[in-house]
Amino acid sequence: MESIIVRGGARLQGRVTISGAKNAVLPIIAACLLAEGECRLEDTPRLADVDTMCGVVSELGMRVFPGEGSLTIINEGIKGIEPPYEFVRRMRASFLVLGPLLARTGRVKIALPGGCAIGARPIDLHLKGLAALGAEIEVKNGWVEARARRLQGAQIYLDFPSVGATENIMMAAALAQGVTTIENAAGEPEIVDLANFINAMGGRVTGAGTRVIKIEGVKELHGTTHAVIPDRIEAGTFMVAAAATGGDVLIENVIPTHLKAVMAKLTEAGAILIEENGGLRVRSELPLKAVDIKTMPYPGFPTDMQAQFMALLTVARGTSVITETVFENRFMHVHELKRMGAKIVIEGHCAVVKGTEKITGAAVKATDLRAGAALVIAGLIAEGETEISCIHHIHRGYENLVEKFQGLGADICYR
Ligand SMILES: CC(=O)N[C@H]1[C@@H](OP(=O)(O)OP(=O)(O)OC[C@H]2O[C@@H](n3ccc(=O)[nH]c3=O)[C@H](O)[C@@H]2O)O[C@H](CO)[C@@H](O)[C@@H]1O
Numbered sequence: 001m002e003s004i005i006v007r008g009g010a011r012l013q014g015r016v017t018i019s020g021a022k023n024a025v026l027p028i029i030a031a032c033l034l035a036e037g038e039c040r041l042e043d044t045p046r047l048a049d050v051d052t053m054c055g056v057v058s059e060l061g062m063r064v065f066p067g068e069g070s071l072t073i074i075n076e077g078i079k080g081i082e083p084p085y086e087f088v089r090r091m092r093a094s095f096l097v098l099g100p101l102l103a104r105t106g107r108v109k110i111a112l113p114g115g116c117a118i119g120a121r122p123i124d125l126h127l128k129g130l131a132a133l134g135a136e137i138e139v140k141n142g143w144v145e146a147r148a149r150r151l152q153g154a155q156i157y158l159d160f161p162s163v164g165a166t167e168n169i170m171m172a173a174a175l176a177q178g179v180t181t182i183e184n185a186a187g188e189p190e191i192v193d194l195a196n197f198i199n200a201m202g203g204r205v206t207g208a209g210t211r212v213i214k215i216e217g218v219k220e221l222h223g224t225t226h227a228v229i230p231d232r233i234e235a236g237t238f239m240v241a242a243a244a245t246g247g248d249v250l251i252e253n254v255i256p257t258h259l260k261a262v263m264a265k266l267t268e269a270g271a272i273l274i275e276e277n278g279g280l281r282v283r284s285e286l287p288l289k290a291v292d293i294k295t296m297p298y299p300g301f302p303t304d305m306q307a308q309f310m311a312l313l314t315v316a317r318g319t320s321v322i323t324e325t326v327f328e329n330r331f332m333h334v335h336e337l338k339r340m341g342a343k344i345v346i347e348g349h350c351a352v353v354k355g356t357e358k359i360t361g362a363a364v365k366a367t368d369l370r371a372g373a374a375l376v377i378a379g380l381i382a383e384g385e386t387e388i389s390c391i392h393h394i395h396r397g398y399e400n401l402v403e404k405f406q407g408l409g410a411d412i413c414y415r
């Protein structure tokens, strides 16, 4: 399975069921470090990133039992304070064990996660937040070393509503002495899912989903059972694919309120979206219309949907301006889309997409996870054959992507 081959032209039709959210389950697995006992996670997706996070917590002493759409994590005490570099290097979200490990053991050594294809992605806000809770933090030779006796609640203001920083601080504060307030906190649905999980473990988190989160520290937490929310980015990817191919698809296991910005832009582009039979039906007649997009923290348009929407806009009527405000380098897919005949010019943080009548199949490379998804969508609307390489990026965050598209009538397979 080295590449994905797509032959364009099919109008997607039928139903597709969305898996559990990657960006919710990863911090929740990290949060299992917070409590001794057994946590059962349901509706978990089978993804490379989930395997990596399970590998990280296993190295720290957790026993992980994968089931059919579930994970059972048994915590009989933390047995390590140094998540292996190999895991942290492979997946940035591994850094989310810092907060819970620090709260439980008072000592952590973890590699700096470093940048990736979409930007430099510093972790200064994570560290500032944990320092405010009383941790002593030293960064040297590519490692972060953190120590604390018992963390103390504090008032923390984030310069930017960082998802990861909010999560790391929230997990650490759950076991701190006293009350922590995070102002300008991230409000993504995955933050709410993590807060619900912590509360189910006996924690006291309020305000998740708003810009101010309050965490009353408790002495200890306990195991629990939790069902992970559906993946709004996977849902959005299928919605965009359905609209881009002039299709008619019922998306099942989706929470439409998590997708308001994506729905608004699809509607503006001319697609018809209806909540129906407990799902979300997306249909469209081609061509769609150009629309401008600006990525923003939730509830704004998600940066994780920018590449996929750009693929749709390559063949829309008119010119669209896509502004990326969350990551400074998230336009790697532009070069690949241009290889397929897309007319796109990058001007600073903007990509100007001039809709063309058709794009054509080509050999292209997935430079990151969502770039890979965008190239699959581009392949579905292109004339001829598209071969997408470096598909390990896609396996990080999409469960059975090829099989799900096949189920909607797409001509797509592995080679
Ligand atoms: C596993 C996971 O949930 N990943 C998501 C999470 O990533 P992640 O949690 O890494 O994203 P953040 O919200 O932290 O990053 C947003 C912006 O803040 C900057 N920043 C962040 C932390 C920090 O300490 N200093 C700093 O400057 C980043 O470089 C970036 O420019 O949210 C992103 C933004 O919605 C999504 O694209 C990712 O899919």
Ligand SMILES: C=C(OP(=O)(O)O)C(=O)O
Binding pocket: 023, 092, 093, 118, 304, 369, 370, 397
């Ligand atoms: C950027 C993403 O993930 P991560 O933060 O894990 O790199 C993503 O899911 O699109």
